[in-house]
Amino acid sequence: MIIGLDVGGTHTDVVLLGPEGVLARTKEVTDQENLVDTVLRGVDGVLGDIDPGKVSRVVLSTTLTTNSVIRNTLTPVGMVVAAGPGMDPKLHTIGPSFHVVKGALDHRGAEIAALDKEAVKKAFALIREKGIRAVGLVTKFSVRNPSHEEAMEKAARGLFDSVFCGHRLSGVLNFPRRVASCWLNAGVHDAFSSFSQAVKEAFQARGIIAPVHILKADGGTFSLDAALECPGETVLSGPSASVMGAIPHAPSAKDVLVLDIGGTTTDMAVLIDKVPVLEPLGAEVGGVKTLFRALKSVSIGLGGDSVLHVAGKELHIGPDRKGPALCLGGPLPTPTDAMAVLGLFEGGDRAAALKGMEVLGRDLGMEAEAASCFVLKSLCEKIRDAAFAMVAGINGRPVYTLHEMLEGYVVKPEALLVMGGPAAVLAPGLGEVCGLESRAVPDWGVANAIGAALARTTCAVTVLADTQRGFVRAPEEAYSAEAPVAFNMADAIALAEKLVREKALRLGADAKGLEVEVLESQEFSMMRGYRRAGRNIRVRAQVKPGLIRNGGIA
Amino acid sequence: MMLKAKSKTGLVFFPAFDWAIDPSHPEREERLLYTQDQIFEEGLMDIEGIQEFKPDLVTDQDIQRVHFCVPDEPTVTTSSHYVSAGGAKTMARELMEGRIEKGFALVRPPGHHAMRVVHGGRGFCNINIEAIMVEYLRTHWGVKRIAIVDTDCHHGDGTQDIYWHDPDVLFISLHQDGRTLYPGSGFMEELGGPNAAGYTVNIPLPPHTSEEGYLYTVENAVLPILDDFKPDLIINSAGQDNHYTDPITNMNFTAQGYARLTELLNPHIAVLEGGYSIEAALPYVNAGIILAMAGLDYSHVLEPDYNPAVLKESKDTLQYIHKVCDRVMDQWNRRGPELSQKVFGKKEFHERSRSIMYDTDGIYEGQKEILRSCTDCAGSFRIESKSDRGWRIIGVHIPVNACPACKAQGEDWYEKASGADKAYLQDRSRDLYLKKS
Numbered sequence: 001m002i003i004g005l006d007v008g009g010t011h012t013d014v015v016l017l018g019p020e021g022v023l024a025r026t027k028e029v030t031d032q033e034n035l036v037d038t039v040l041r042g043v044d045g046v047l048g049d050i051d052p053g054k055v056s057r058v059v060l061s062t063t064l065t066t067n068s069v070i071r072n073t074l075t076p077v078g079m080v081v082a083a084g085p086g087m088d089p090k091l092h093t094i095g096p097s098f099h100v101v102k103g104a105l106d107h108r109g110a111e112i113a114a115l116d117k118e119a120v121k122k123a124f125a126l127i128r129e130k131g132i133r134a135v136g137l138v139t140k141f142s143v144r145n146p147s148h149e150e151a152m153e154k155a156a157r158g159l160f161d162s163v164f165c166g167h168r169l170s171g172v173l174n175f176p177r178r179v180a181s182c183w184l185n186a187g188v189h190d191a192f193s194s195f196s197q198a199v200k201e202a203f204q205a206r207g208i209i210a211p212v213h214i215l216k217a218d219g220g221t222f223s224l225d226a227a228l229e230c231p232g233e234t235v236l237s238g239p240s241a242s243v244m245g246a247i248p249h250a251p252s253a254k255d256v257l258v259l260d261i262g263g264t265t266t267d268m269a270v271l272i273d274k275v276p277v278l279e280p281l282g283a284e285v286g287g288v289k290t291l292f293r294a295l296k297s298v299s300i301g302l303g304g305d306s307v308l309h310v311a312g313k314e315l316h317i318g319p320d321r322k323g324p325a326l327c328l329g330g331p332l333p334t335p336t337d338a339m340a341v342l343g344l345f346e347g348g349d350r351a352a353a354l355k356g357m358e359v360l361g362r363d364l365g366m367e368a369e370a371a372s373c374f375v376l377k378s379l380c381e382k383i384r385d386a387a388f389a390m391v392a393g394i395n396g397r398p399v400y401t402l403h404e405m406l407e408g409y410v411v412k413p414e415a416l417l418v419m420g421g422p423a424a425v426l427a428p429g430l431g432e433v434c435g436l437e438s439r440a441v442p443d444w445g446v447a448n449a450i451g452a453a454l455a456r457t458t459c460a461v462t463v464l465a466d467t468q469r470g471f472v473r474a475p476e477e478a479y480s481a482e483a484p485v486a487f488n489m490a491d492a493i494a495l496a497e498k499l500v501r502e503k504a505l506r507l508g509a510d511a512k513g514l515e516v517e518v519l520e521s522q523e524f525s526m527m528r529g530y531r532r533a534g535r536n537i538r539v540r541a542q543v544k545p546g547l548i549r550n551g552g553i554a
Numbered sequence: 555m556m557l558k559a560k561s562k563t564g565l566v567f568f569p570a571f572d573w574a575i576d577p578s579h580p581e582r583e584e585r586l587l588y589t590q591d592q593i594f595e596e597g598l599m600d601i602e603g604i605q606e607f608k609p610d611l612v613t614d615q616d617i618q619r620v621h622f623c624v625p626d627e628p629t630v631t632t633s634s635h636y637v638s639a640g641g642a643k644t645m646a647r648e649l650m651e652g653r654i655e656k657g658f659a660l661v662r663p664p665g666h667h668a669m670r671v672v673h674g675g676r677g678f679c680n681i682n683i684e685a686i687m688v689e690y691l692r693t694h695w696g697v698k699r700i701a702i703v704d705t706d707c708h709h710g711d712g713t714q715d716i717y718w719h720d721p722d723v724l725f726i727s728l729h730q731d732g733r734t735l736y737p738g739s740g741f742m743e744e745l746g747g748p749n750a751a752g753y754t755v756n757i758p759l760p761p762h763t764s765e766e767g768y769l770y771t772v773e774n775a776v777l778p779i780l781d782d783f784k785p786d787l788i789i790n791s792a793g794q795d796n797h798y799t800d801p802i803t804n805m806n807f808t809a810q811g812y813a814r815l816t817e818l819l820n821p822h823i824a825v826l827e828g829g830y831s832i833e834a835a836l837p838y839v840n841a842g843i844i845l846a847m848a849g850l851d852y853s854h855v856l857e858p859d860y861n862p863a864v865l866k867e868s869k870d871t872l873q874y875i876h877k878v879c880d881r882v883m884d885q886w887n888r889r890g891p892e893l894s895q896k897v898f899g900k901k902e903f904h905e906r907s908r909s910i911m912y913d914t915d916g917i918y919e920g921q922k923e924i925l926r927s928c929t930d931c932a933g934s935f936r937i938e939s940k941s942d943r944g945w946r947i948i949g950v951h952i953p954v955n956a957c958p959a960c961k962a963q964g965e966d967w968y969e970k971a972s973g974a975d976k977a978y979l980q981d982r983s984r985d986l987y988l989k990k991s
Binding site: 083084085086087088089091104106107108112113140141144173174175176177281287289396397398399400401402403405406522524525526527530531532536 | 556557566567568569570571572573577578582583584587588590591592594595596597598600606607608609611633634637833837838841845850851853854855856857858
């Protein structure tokens, strides 16, 4: 049996899954001040009298990291960075104690300027003087050569409670994001570590001995212990739970739009043959751009509680929410009132809704019913436009080879999967305005928790070989070796696959059925003069997001 | 800290990582690899106000506004050319639609050695990507006056050829003196055709020109000329081979110099041309240009071995550059009919013959051109071209703003064209391209 929990901002959804499907479910109010208690209430709620020893896996999403960023409650982090040629590194200042030291590497990882170890020591002293116990250490091009970060890490040992390096968190090039991601990792580490410890102890006390996993922004999971090494990856795990929850219902071999319509917002994502499309670089949370792998998701200010108003004969929906619908005692008409008028929403005060839609209808020159139909149709059209714009954005992503330019995959949505409160009401209308097959995800209220429960462990590794300089490296995995002149693409791919497999197992993946794939592979002959001086090989491999099984759900 | 570009800047980055002229050619897969590394590592595309766009592909019609491709467009190009020209076109469209204020097409292969008639590749170029963009801007957006400033180290002889007769498109080329470098042209005496005398401006700079001399030229020749011409748009053919580490040229320009040049020139659109110091120059030069276009601080963009004292020009070199600038300004101030009469004489029709070599593809072309002298428009012309590959063609060009007489003359030339394998009519006044065999 598996327990899946999606700890959301207001509610926490929990399911207990058996081989045949959902055995139990519950919805708890989230206590942001005591997430552990929320998790335990959820677990107790679904387990009831069931023997906790039968639970084989627990997966939870958490708002901890996202909220820490948004509420600015991260532990203070001292940052020490070295940059070299390019933008002024001070432009990337983050945190209360940011220090730039001399030292530079170039694009191939060659040292341009030695690291100023004295300056590093001084920076550490200044950080400690401020009472700061966490540091982030980042250099430009550290994913090509981690030696400067490693030297700083060595010097930081024993001086701080937590030390994070940029090269371990991603193999992707982007110095400002590496700085921000490292800061986030170090800043959330304390809170995450307490949370993780409390969850472990509480589960043990209840006799749950199963491994506990945390959901990440890319819709994959990793173990609680692995999460301590890179806690920033748990940002935005809530939205990814919903998308993963849609997967059991997505048709194979088709491009599917997932629309999660909430009260205030609609979150949109794309599945290609049951695999979610990812962001090219990483998650963005509270204005902080990171290198943490994330699902591509766009959120728009349209939902069941969006305020309706008419200005100059034109209907406006959202983006504000001013409370619940009229029919639920709110101040202003919303799409939910339109549904109530049409008998598509029960459990509210229809008379109040009708009154509001009559007033709105007058401004539009329509009867209340006609206005209600118009509102729902307009809502569907606006969601469609935003969804198609997102797809256009994905198809408009830059590519760097002729092959991709001429033969690259083009996303063409063939079906809609609708989740959220108004899913059943809006799914047919959305299908109609999009001209696509459309269905509401059955039992959408727990789909997110199911998504968390069934998500597989994911990870990625980047391998870089430079046979002229004679090395092959995967700094994320602290891997570095000499590359013989004959080192080639097949060797690089084999290495990347091996490293990504080992990483997945370390993060908590099940060896059975573990599939790795090569995301990118590029090889360049480095010509100097008229002879080949070496090969420059870049390979990125991953375990892609998906479910460990579909069983019993769809 | 939120970084924000002062000017909304668009970027098309198309390094064509799977295309080369041949494996060891300077124009090979690896060329923009380290540039990609640098601009990705800098996180330039994350800066608010800098946006990356996927390039469009140009169509054959886009190419036909500029070239007579012999025998046709697909034969003398590869798909990479359609993308690199497309990247320039994308920047033009985004600019005109108001989504960006500046655009940089960081694309390959380059185009500025491609002339109006194309039998094959010359100077690594097959089709002229700036000219294709300029003609798109004129046709689709009605832009009237355009200045192209070519800062590649090699003379932009292709662009010069295409706008030779057109006084509405000012062409300025700064380059290493043609006596010391391919293509061996770009002397001050090359000043435009009889209908556009003075509107081609060549500024040959001596070898070893560095920051001071180059920027002196920009401030004392290029900018005053642009002030006089008052173009609606400024295009920069942004070759990067004036760099002190470039393997096939002899100049001493720098990343700081390129960034300052971009700031001074303030082009609406820059298009990458040459530049073959792929590790020591391009990563830094491109980062500097992008930051300068976006109006951001570039003072930390320095090559690892940057040493301005070593690179500085000698006094003699600087004095020589000052003299060149004086002569350029003197000639510019005499532009127009009087200069034309002095250089070309007063005739109803002007004829010229010349031979053109295609170093990249090893082709030799002979051309005879006849131009109708005109003060009302850029003038129609007829080119007879034969190549040592055996092609004989006739190409007739009618300009965008053609007067009735030139239109009639062009149509008559095309109608009467005979004795060639193919004849083409490039009627820019009607945006029409006809061919007959």
